[in-house]
Amino acid sequence: DNKSQAPVTDAKVTMQVTDGMTSQSKTLNLVAANNAVSYGNFFRFSSGSAYNITAEIRRPGVPGTMEAKFEFKAP
Numbered sequence: 001d002n003k004s005q006a007p008v009t010d011a012k013v014t015m016q017v018t019d020g021m022t023s024q025s026k027t028l029n030l031v032a033a034n035n036a037v038s039y040g041n042f043f044r045f046s047s048g049s050a051y052n053i054t055a056e057i058r059r060p061g062v063p064g065t066m067e068a069k070f071e072f073k074a075p
Contacts, residue, residue, distance in 0.1 A: 007032075045074040049074050052070075053071070
């Protein structure tokens with residue numbers, strides 16, 4: 001949390017991965033290790049393919065949805 005500097009452990013994070021032909025959507029799970037917090041899950045990527053990735057983050061008590069979009073090319 002930017003304001004309190006406390007780790008965000010109450011978010012609901014979903015991610016959509018698409019290559020233009022197929023799409024995968026998953027909820028990301030809370031992962032904590034070595035006093036760090038993150039969210040993750042596993043997705044299948046094909047070597048050499050390009051993907052559009054969209055993450056949506058929702059937090060209780062915080063209005064709206066935060067969204068991050070980026071592109072990824074699998075090695």
